[in-house]
Amino acid sequence: MSARRTSWADDPRLARLAHLPIEDPSSWPTRERILYAAGHLMATKGFHGATTRDIAEAVGIQQPSIFNHFANKTAIIATLFEYDQVIPAERLAAIARDGGSPGCQLYRYVEWQTAWYLDLPFDMRGLREETIVELELAEAQRAMRSFRRTLNRIIKTGVDSGQFAPEGHDFLYPALDALGWEACRMSRNLTPTAEHRRLREAATSFVLRATLTDPGSLAMVRDEAAAVAARVAD
Amino acid sequence: MSARRTSWADDPRLARLAHLPIEDPSSWPTRERILYAAGHLMATKGFHGATTRDIAEAVGIQQPSIFNHFANKTAIIATLFEYDQVIPAERLAAIARDGGSPGCQLYRYVEWQTAWYLDLPFDMRGLREETIVELELAEAQRAMRSFRRTLNRIIKTGVDSGQFAPEGHDFLYPALDALGWEACRMSRNLTPTAEHRRLREAATSFVLRATLTDPGSLAMVRDEAAAVAARVAD
DNA sequence: CCTACCGATCGGTAGG
DNA sequence: CCTACCGATCGGTAGG
Numbered sequence: 001m002s003a004r005r006t007s008w009a010d011d012p013r014l015a016r017l018a019h020l021p022i023e024d025p026s027s028w029p030t031r032e033r034i035l036y037a038a039g040h041l042m043a044t045k046g047f048h049g050a051t052t053r054d055i056a057e058a059v060g061i062q063q064p065s066i067f068n069h070f071a072n073k074t075a076i077i078a079t080l081f082e083y084d085q086v087i088p089a090e091r092l093a094a095i096a097r098d099g100g101s102p103g104c105q106l107y108r109y110v111e112w113q114t115a116w117y118l119d120l121p122f123d124m125r126g127l128r129e130e131t132i133v134e135l136e137l138a139e140a141q142r143a144m145r146s147f148r149r150t151l152n153r154i155i156k157t158g159v160d161s162g163q164f165a166p167e168g169h170d171f172l173y174p175a176l177d178a179l180g181w182e183a184c185r186m187s188r189n190l191t192p193t194a195e196h197r198r199l200r201e202a203a204t205s206f207v208l209r210a211t212l213t214d215p216g217s218l219a220m221v222r223d224e225a226a227a228v229a230a231r232v233a234d
Numbered sequence: 235m236s237a238r239r240t241s242w243a244d245d246p247r248l249a250r251l252a253h254l255p256i257e258d259p260s261s262w263p264t265r266e267r268i269l270y271a272a273g274h275l276m277a278t279k280g281f282h283g284a285t286t287r288d289i290a291e292a293v294g295i296q297q298p299s300i301f302n303h304f305a306n307k308t309a310i311i312a313t314l315f316e317y318d319q320v321i322p323a324e325r326l327a328a329i330a331r332d333g334g335s336p337g338c339q340l341y342r343y344v345e346w347q348t349a350w351y352l353d354l355p356f357d358m359r360g361l362r363e364e365t366i367v368e369l370e371l372a373e374a375q376r377a378m379r380s381f382r383r384t385l386n387r388i389i390k391t392g393v394d395s396g397q398f399a400p401e402g403h404d405f406l407y408p409a410l411d412a413l414g415w416e417a418c419r420m421s422r423n424l425t426p427t428a429e430h431r432r433l434r435e436a437a438t439s440f441v442l443r444a445t446l447t448d449p450g451s452l453a454m455v456r457d458e459a460a461a462v463a464a465r466v467a468d
Numbered sequence: 469c470c471t472a473c474c475g476a477t478c479g480g481t482a483g484g
Numbered sequence: 485c486c487t488a489c490c491g492a493t494c495g496g497t498a499g500g
Contacts, residue, residue: 030469044364046280052495064496065469073495125364130278168440170420170433171413175440178412179405186404199404206402206409210444264485286479298480299485307479 007115042126081140102158117183241349276360336392351417
């Protein structure tokens with residue numbers, strides 16, 4: 001555990017995941033092994049390309065046995081979207097409620113998001129928003145909209161106050177997605193602790209440089225984020 | 235035409251696309267209508283989720299008629315990858331050969347890429363690199379690797395010379411992808427000319443702010459890019 | 469969690 | 485570009 005799971009606080013939905021040894025998925029409960037295999041296969045072949053037989057074979061069970069753990073194939077990806085959309089949207093909303101400057105909020109979210117995707121035992125790169133719409137996943141869709149609304153409010157406040165550069169923010173939302181996928185991709189070849197820390201700094205630096213009017217104020221934003229984090233930890 | 239197609243120079247591979255009226259795809263030749271429908275459906279449902287019957291229905295022909303224009307379903311997406319990977323990789327290589335500072339090269343590429351995806355009549359958001367690997371599309375794979383090599387060389391030169399910030403460039407490549415997809419997404423709701431120009435500026439601003447050590451030098455980079463573009467145009 | 473199985477749909481072919 | 489069609493594979497069920 002230790003340096004892993006810095007992003008998890010104590011969300012009860014994560015209890016089932018908290019103690020999975022990431023180095024040995026074959027020792028996990030079947031349900032989590034299905035999610036693991038599905039995440040990997042959907043990342044490489046997409047939702048429709050990853051068949052229930054592929055998934056079952058990777059898990060080491062027969063194809064119909066999957067439906068003892070999930071009602072149907074859609075329920076598998078819906079569970080993955082809980083980790084990919086619902087929890088991140090809640091987290092961004094919580095960070096916004098914690099207050100601080102828009103730059104501080106954005107900093108705290110990017111840092112959390114990077115740790116989140118580095119820590120998660122599942123590969124999330126196959127989870128595209130278009131799939132949420134196609135499969136009409138209501139909960140994920142609500143989360144997606146909530147995330148967008150909160151982010152847009154942070155951006156608007158940042159631009160109005162002059163902390164954020166006046167233009168270019170059309171690309172912030174898709175860029176955050178890309179950063180998450182890249183973190184997923186890299187987590188498979190990284191030893192935790194030191195490299196995770198470096199990547200969190202690289203991600204926050206990338207996003208805030210692109211956003212702040214004065215990138216020289218990044219160090220101040222970092223200090224403010226640490227202060228807010230210490231305050232809300234009480 | 236006019237403001238559209240600013241990114242096209244006179245590549246013979248684009249001759250078939252150059253005069254398609256984007257406002258009325260139903261008037262295009264069948265081959266291009268298949269590419270248009272396939273791009274849209276694969277963007278929303280993925281390669282495996284977009285069936286040949288879906289595509290044929292959108293085009294208004296019977297499903298087997300597709301195979302009069304393409305040898306198989308893979309050949310359709312391979313053609314789309316020509317526009318999504320091969321041509322962009324060639325363009326980045328050409329820009330690198332034109333010289334100028336690393337920031338200038340990056341600026342020119344982002345500006346070209348944004349115009350490219352805004353101008354293209356097909357939706358490219360379903361074209362994921364994982365699909366290139368899965369389907370073993372050799373040409374697209376070569377282009378992908380060439381693109382990465384060239385970009386890494388630009389980044390390294392930029393960091394070594396001090397023009398680029400020393401960290402955070404792990405995320406530049408995926409961020410460029412995200413910018414391209416966002417341009418595809420936005421092109422469907424934009425009136426050309428003015429809004430395209432604004433988006434090109436937003437994209438270059440976003441990427442170069444994230445990259446440059448001194449974002450205040452963006453105006454200088456912009457001038458350098460204009461000078462190089464004028465020189466190579468001779 | 470297994471075996472046996474099913475209706476629907478897939479990409480692609482034959483032949484005009 | 486069409487109709488007719490095919491073997492393979494899909495997600496999911498029945499019943500233990």
